[in-house]
Every structure is written in structure tokens, then in C-alpha cells.
Amino acid sequence: MMRRSAYSYSESDARLSPSVDFCQGGTMSRHLGLGVKSLLIPLLSFLVALVPVLWIGSHALQDVERHFGQRFAEQYSQLHTQRMLTPLSTELALARRFGDLTVTREWLSDIDDEELKARFFAESEGFRQQFDGDDYFVVHHDSRQFYFNDGTMSPSRDPRNQLSRGDSEDGWYFRMMDSGAPTRVQVAYSPTLDTTRVWINVRVDGEDGPLGMVGGGLNFNRLLASSFDDQPLGVASYLLGREGRVLAVAEDGELQATDLSQVDEGGGVLDAAVDDPEALAEMLASARESGGEVETRTLPWSGEERVVAVSYMPELDWWLVSAVDPYAATLLEKRWLWPLMFALVASLGVVLLVVVIALRRLIVNPMRRLSQSAQALAQGRYDTRLDSDRGDEIGDLSRDFQRMADQVQAHTEELEERIRQRTADLTQANRQMSEAKRQIDDSLDCARVLQQAILPSRDMQRCAGLRHGVLWSPKDTVGGDIFVFRDFGHDRGYLLGVIDCAGHGVPGALMTMLARAAFDNSVNQVGPENPAGILEEMDRRIRRTLEADSDAHGVTPHMDAGLVWVGADKQQLTFSGAKLDLYATDGQRLEVLAGGRRALAFKRPGEFTNQTLALVPGWSCTLCSDGFLDQAGGEHGFGFGKRRFQAMLLEHAGLDPKAQVAAFLDSLERFQGKAHQRDDITLLCFQPAIEDEQDDTASATSNIHHGHDEEIPWTS
Incomplete structure (x- = not known):
């Protein structure tokens, strides 16, 4: 039938060829539809006009940013100069008071008087505690004796050494x-103290001439750190000493102080970073002469244009040079640009809308109706009639398509009858497969209910001394992870833990039944206070059970487990694990009690030991199966990992266990993205209530999240 149909088409070739040629030519020419072209023309026009507007706007914005950069550099230099001078002024005033003491002048006038010496060193100890460097020094002018004490040395009233003019x-x-x-303030490295200090020197004079010198020191690095602890991006600050030597550099959030023990008379010069050293020298001289005024100028700096501000500190004979990149530093809020962009986009939208409406009414809509009619014919809806009343080329094409549709309809009806018979056969087979699938699903649902029945949700809710939250998410309908709990009364304590059996799905669920039975029997045999003994007994029972069956040699029955015993005194917990760790944190610190290196029933028996951890209010403890840590996700598809897991525990430790579990689940889902769940996941977070901090039973809730059936969330 199909071959005769093809032959009948060839007989009417002369009659159909004009319409077919027209259709093919129209298809080949529509690489871009008329609707797209109607959008492109006004869009290109808008872009051509937008280029000069953007060019002018960008240059105006650069001028504005440069102006704000100058003001920012000036204010930044003033602020940080003041932040550096404030502690120096405090230390200088303290050193002057030290030198003006009556006992200081009396003792320096007669250093052999033991009573004056005792009074002086008693007063000096109080000043030492007030100096920033926790030290002080005294020099007797006539004898050149140098006295020094600080908080790290044993107090001494004897001179440390004697100064020499030749040294x-x-x-x-x-x-x-x-x-x-x-007075004099100087930065110097002391080989004796092996430290760089800002020394405050105060001269002490008597009626007949100089008596000596007193003073103390500031920690140079600490002074710099306190002055430049808020260094923003795009700003480079240089602290210059006498002769323009670099003492410190703060740039990109990092502070580097010159090692004065390796460099004579200060650090290196700043010429290497400045493209115009002469201009910088002029600014330094002008800042010194202006007496505190900030000099600002735009200079080439390391090959780029920078706004440079220079301020002078006469107390120290230092300069602070700040180089600001106006394009890198956040100087100008650009939120006002969004309304302008919105207005431009809105104008474009209005123009495009007017053009599109006109073109679609005149050309696109008639062509679309013809295309829809042809598509209906191609889908087998032969009752669709084409618009053949038009007297143009579109009308001719419609009439040719209608004649072709009448011929195809006859052949289609014959084929439909054959398809109908074959469809009936396939329907019967599909019905049988659906029934088999329904029976399997019913069995899995029953298995899920049975597995959930062994979970100790209600027992954990009834335990008043326990705040907890649980995440239980099998990969399939049932899984190989469970959590366990046994309450032995208020006067004894409770035992809880997580067991991760090998495999998932139905095999894993069967393993959890074996694990639960081994756990209960082992607890009854060993007692709850010895988690390590329980694990050893479980290991022995599981091995004995599986080795008794000759068909079990090809099975991998191992399982990871972690058990925690909390006694009635709530003073400490006892933990033992088989390849499962216990995490404890208060948000600031993280303690990890590592489990044994071997799983239960894996090749050779392992050794399990008990570990204790003191219970502190506010600390949360977490047990987690490896399904959480191994879950793939992120940009590269790697596992969640221990480092990310520990950071997550620290971040949410301040929440109650129920809120923590919700936050953990949110973090995992955001990391997982569209990736499939790789393994069963069980996480148990708990806070043993200590003494009078115990909450009522209603607060001890847990979230049991079932990853396979989101419509039935479990809570307990």
C-alpha cells in the first residue's frame, strides 16, 4: 500500500511541484524567523546609540571616583596618623611624669643613698606596669650606669651595664x-632584648646640670598592628622614618614591618614603588613645613595612577604615605546606576514591543496559523481544514496541502488498525508488569514500616535528661543505617549510638535487623556502662551467626558503629566506636573522639577501647554515618568531607539539637544540589541535660528525615 501511494504521488508531480518548490524555498530561507528579525533591528539601533552614552558616562564616573579618592586618602591619612600618635602621646606623658618625680631627681643626685634607691625602684615598679612595653630604663649621667627592668626579668636594683661614648x-x-x-622618640632594635621598640627618652636635669635619662618602650609591631588593623583593599600605606626610610608597609590587608636588626638606620627607601620620586619628595617636604596638614596629589605609582596622601608626625619625625587605587577601593556606591539602567532597558522594551506587535499582526500571525494547520495534519488530525480562500501564494500552498492530506488519510486508517491490535497485546503485558511492581512496592512499604518500628524514637522522647535531634535518610525505601537507644532509668543513665551496616536497600535492612538483635543481646550480656565491651560482644555474635551459615562466606557483613554511655551523674560520657567518630563542640572548640580502625565482623577482629569526655553545659555531641561525609556534590562532585563537616558543626553549635539537625540537612542539600544520594545517611545530635538544665520531655524532640518518602516526615 505504501509503495503504491508513493507511485501515485509521482503521477501528480507536475501538479504538485509548484507548491512543493515554494514550501522548500520558504523553509530554507527561515534560518532566522520574522519574529527574531523584528527584534534584532531595533535592538541593534539601540546598541549603536548606547555606545557613545556609555563612553561619556564612564569618563564622568572616573572623574567622580578620582574626586572621592582624594577625599578618602586625606581622611584615611588623618585617621591613621592620629591612631598612631595617641598611644605615643600617652606613653610620652607617662615617661615625663616618671622623670619629674621628686624621688627620681633625688636618687639620680645621690645614687649611693640606699633609702632613696629603695623608694625610687618601688615607684618605678608602678610605672613599669603602666608602660605599654612593660619595661622602663634609667641612666645615671655621671656614672653612665644603665638600669633596666621588665616583666620577664627578675627585678634588679643593680645596673645592667655601663654606657660608653665609644660604643x-x-x-x-x-x-x-x-x-x-x-624628650626624643626613636625606633631602634635592641640586640640585648632581641626586639624592636619605640623608645620614649626623657632627659632629667638638676640644678647643676644633667642628672640622667628615664623612659620606656612600646612594642613596635603591636603599635603598627593596632594602627593598621582595618587596612582596606586598594590602599597601600607606607610608614617612613627619618631620611625617608621605610619602617613598615600595609597593603592588601597585610602588614609588614622592616626588620631593623638586619638594616642600619631604618629600612629601605620608597623610590622603587614611586615612578616620580621628585614629586613625592616635594610632598614630604611640604607636609613637614605645613605642620600637620595632609598633602594629596595624583602620582604614577608602580605603573598605575594612584591618589597619594602624605601626613607628617612631628613628634616622631615620621611620615605616613597612603596610595589609594580609586578603582579598587570601595569609594562610591553605584546603586544609583541601577535606576538609569532600568530606564534604558524599559525604553528598549517599549520600542521592541511596538515593532513586534506591528510585524506580528501583518506577517507573523498569518504564517503561524498556516504552520499550525500543517503541524495538525502532520499529527494525524485530518479534520483540520486549511485556510485556502486567500488568493496569494499562501492560499495556493494551503490547497496543495489539503489534497495531500486526503490521500494520506486513507493509508493512515489502515495502519492505525494494525497498531490498535498490537497496542492491545502490549497493554496486557504492561498490566501484568504493573501488578508485579505493585506487589514489590507493597513488600518494600511493609519492610520500611518494620524497619522504622525498631527505631527508638519514642524511647528517646520520653528520656527527660536528653535533648536530641536525628537525621535518618535511607538511600532507598529501606536502608542499612539505624540508631539505637536504651534508657536504664534516672538513677543509672542511658546508652545511645549509630550503626551503619554494609550495603543499602533490602540487604542493608536485613543487616540492621541482625545488628539490632546483636546490640540488644550484647547490652544484656555486658551491661550498658561498657560501650567497648558491647562492641566486642556484637562483633563476636555477628561472626558466629554468619559463620554458622555456609552460604554466608561471600557476604560482606561488616558494619560501623559508635556507642555513647551517659551515666546518671551527668559528669562525663563514655564512648567507643568501630570506624565511627564522636564529635563534641561548643562553637569555639571541637573535640573528636576517634573510633577503632576496624569495623565489626570485618576480616580480623578489632580492638575497641572506651574513651571518656567531661560533660560541659552548652556542648553538643554528634554521631554520623559515612553516608553524610561521602555524599557527592559541589562544583567538582567531590564528597562532603570531614573538614566541611567539622566546620558545619562549629557554625551551628549554638542551636538546640533539633535546629542543628535542620541546619545540617539544609547544608547537605545545598552542597548535594542535583546529585543523587550515594548512601544511607544517619546523624544523631544530642546534648545531655546537666543537673538543673534538664528540659521537659516536650523539648527533647528529634527530626527523623526519610529521604525516600518526603510526604511522610517522621518526628519523635
Whole structure:
């Protein structure tokens, strides 16, 4: 029949060929439809006009950012200069009070007087505790004796050493005494103390001349850290000492201080980073002459344009140089750009809408109706009549399609009868398969109910001394994970844990029945206070059960387990695990009690030991099967992993166990994404209620999440 039909088409070839040629030509020319073209033309016009607007707007925005960059650099320099001077001013005032003490002047005038010496060192101890560096020094001018005490040394009233004008390391003292300056602040590395300090030196004069010098030191690195602890991105700060030497650099959130023990007279110069050293030198000189005013200028800096601010600290003879990248630092809120973008997009939408409506009414809609009619014919709806009343090419094409449809309909009806018979046969076979599937599903549902019946949900709810939350999510309808609980009364305690059997689905569920029976018998045999003994007894019973069956040698019966005993005194818990760890955290610290290296019933018997952990209010304990840690997800499809799991425990430790389990499940689902669940997952989070912190039974709730049947959530 089909071959005769093909032959009948060839007989009418001369009559159908004009319409067929027209249809084929129209199809080949529609790589881009008329609707798409009607969108592209106004869109391209809009883009052409948008280019100069964006160019002008970007340059205007750069000028605005440069202006804000100058103001930001100036304020940043003023703020951090003040933050550095404030502790120095405090230390300087304290050192001056130390030098102005009557007992200081009296003792330096007569250092051999033991009574004055005792009074002076008693007063000095109080000043040492107030100095930032926890130290002080005294120099007697006539004898050149140097006294020094700090919090790390044993207090001494004897001189540590004697200064010498010929020793270069002692030159600081003689230079200041020769200069006649009353105070001086200097940064220096002390080989004796092996530290860099900001030394506050105060000269002490008597009626007949200089008596000596007193002072203390600030920790240089700590001073820098407190002054630049909020270094933003896009800002580089340089602290310059005398002669323009670099003392410290703060950039990209990192602070690097110059190692003065390796460099003479301060650090290196700043010329390597500055493309115009002469301009920077002018700014340094101008800042010194202005007496505290901030100098700002735009300079080339490391090959790029930077807004540079320079402020001078006369107390230290230091400069603070700040180089701000106005395009990297957050200087300008750009939220006002969104309304402008929205207005441009709205204008484009209005133009496109007008053009599309006009084109669709005139051209696209008539062509679409013709296409829909042809599609209906191709789908076998031969009662659809084409619009053949038009006198143009579309009308000719419609009439040719209608004649073709009448010929195809006759052949289609014959084929439909054959298909109808074969469909009836397939329907019968499908019905039989559906019945078999229904029986299997009913069996699995029954198995799921039976497995859930062995879960101790209600027993855990009735335990008033326990706050807990549970995540139980089998990979299939039933699974190989269970959690266990035995309450031995308020005067004795309770035992709880997680068991992860090998496999999942029906085999895993059968293994959980064996595991539960072995657990109950082992607890009755050994007692609940010895989790390690329970695991050893379970291992022995499972091996004996499976070895008694000759067909079980090809089975992999091993299982991971973790058990926790909490006694009635609530002072500590006892844990033992077989390849299962116990995690305990308060949000700040994380304790991990590692389980044994061998699983239960795996090749050779393992050794299990009891571990104890003191119970502290606010700490949460968590047991988890490996299905949680091994769940694939993320960008690269790797497992969830212990590091991410431990970070998750620390993040949510402040919540109650029920809220923690909900947060854990949310973290796992977001990490998992569209990936399939890889294994059964069981997680038990609990907080043993300590003394008067016990809640009522209603607060001890748990969420049991069943991953296979979301419509029936389990709670207990």
C-alpha cells in the first residue's frame, strides 16, 4: 500500500511541484524567523546609540571616583596618623611624669643613698606596669650606669651595664644629651632584648646640670598592628622614618614591618614603588613645613595612577604615605546606576514591543496559523481544514496541502488498525508488569514500616535528661543505617549510638535487623556502662551467626558503629566506636573522639577501647554515618568531607539539637544540589541535660528525615 501511494504521488508531480518548490524555498530561507528579525533591528539601533552614552558616562564616573579618592586618602591619612600618635602621646606623658618625680631627681643626685634607691625602684615598679612595653630604663649621667627592668626579668636594683661614648650601640644616649632636647622618640632594635621598640627618652636635669635619662618602650609591631588593623583593599600605606626610610608597609590587608636588626638606620627607601620620586619628595617636604596638614596629589605609582596622601608626625619625625587605587577601593556606591539602567532597558522594551506587535499582526500571525494547520495534519488530525480562500501564494500552498492530506488519510486508517491490535497485546503485558511492581512496592512499604518500628524514637522522647535531634535518610525505601537507644532509668543513665551496616536497600535492612538483635543481646550480656565491651560482644555474635551459615562466606557483613554511655551523674560520657567518630563542640572548640580502625565482623577482629569526655553545659555531641561525609556534590562532585563537616558543626553549635539537625540537612542539600544520594545517611545530635538544665520531655524532640518518602516526615 505504501509503495503504491508513493507511485501515485509521482503521477501528480507536475501538479504538485509548484507548491512543493515554494514550501522548500520558504523553509530554507527561515534560518532566522520574522519574529527574531523584528527584534534584532531595533535592538541593534539601540546598541549603536548606547555606545557613545556609555563612553561619556564612564569618563564622568572616573572623574567622580578620582574626586572621592582624594577625599578618602586625606581622611584615611588623618585617621591613621592620629591612631598612631595617641598611644605615643600617652606613653610620652607617662615617661615625663616618671622623670619629674621628686624621688627620681633625688636618687639620680645621690645614687649611693640606699633609702632613696629603695623608694625610687618601688615607684618605678608602678610605672613599669603602666608602660605599654612593660619595661622602663634609667641612666645615671655621671656614672653612665644603665638600669633596666621588665616583666620577664627578675627585678634588679643593680645596673645592667655601663654606657660608653665609644660604643656605637650607646650612641643614642650621648647624641640626645649633647643635643639638649628634653624628650626624643626613636625606633631602634635592641640586640640585648632581641626586639624592636619605640623608645620614649626623657632627659632629667638638676640644678647643676644633667642628672640622667628615664623612659620606656612600646612594642613596635603591636603599635603598627593596632594602627593598621582595618587596612582596606586598594590602599597601600607606607610608614617612613627619618631620611625617608621605610619602617613598615600595609597593603592588601597585610602588614609588614622592616626588620631593623638586619638594616642600619631604618629600612629601605620608597623610590622603587614611586615612578616620580621628585614629586613625592616635594610632598614630604611640604607636609613637614605645613605642620600637620595632609598633602594629596595624583602620582604614577608602580605603573598605575594612584591618589597619594602624605601626613607628617612631628613628634616622631615620621611620615605616613597612603596610595589609594580609586578603582579598587570601595569609594562610591553605584546603586544609583541601577535606576538609569532600568530606564534604558524599559525604553528598549517599549520600542521592541511596538515593532513586534506591528510585524506580528501583518506577517507573523498569518504564517503561524498556516504552520499550525500543517503541524495538525502532520499529527494525524485530518479534520483540520486549511485556510485556502486567500488568493496569494499562501492560499495556493494551503490547497496543495489539503489534497495531500486526503490521500494520506486513507493509508493512515489502515495502519492505525494494525497498531490498535498490537497496542492491545502490549497493554496486557504492561498490566501484568504493573501488578508485579505493585506487589514489590507493597513488600518494600511493609519492610520500611518494620524497619522504622525498631527505631527508638519514642524511647528517646520520653528520656527527660536528653535533648536530641536525628537525621535518618535511607538511600532507598529501606536502608542499612539505624540508631539505637536504651534508657536504664534516672538513677543509672542511658546508652545511645549509630550503626551503619554494609550495603543499602533490602540487604542493608536485613543487616540492621541482625545488628539490632546483636546490640540488644550484647547490652544484656555486658551491661550498658561498657560501650567497648558491647562492641566486642556484637562483633563476636555477628561472626558466629554468619559463620554458622555456609552460604554466608561471600557476604560482606561488616558494619560501623559508635556507642555513647551517659551515666546518671551527668559528669562525663563514655564512648567507643568501630570506624565511627564522636564529635563534641561548643562553637569555639571541637573535640573528636576517634573510633577503632576496624569495623565489626570485618576480616580480623578489632580492638575497641572506651574513651571518656567531661560533660560541659552548652556542648553538643554528634554521631554520623559515612553516608553524610561521602555524599557527592559541589562544583567538582567531590564528597562532603570531614573538614566541611567539622566546620558545619562549629557554625551551628549554638542551636538546640533539633535546629542543628535542620541546619545540617539544609547544608547537605545545598552542597548535594542535583546529585543523587550515594548512601544511607544517619546523624544523631544530642546534648545531655546537666543537673538543673534538664528540659521537659516536650523539648527533647528529634527530626527523623526519610529521604525516600518526603510526604511522610517522621518526628519523635
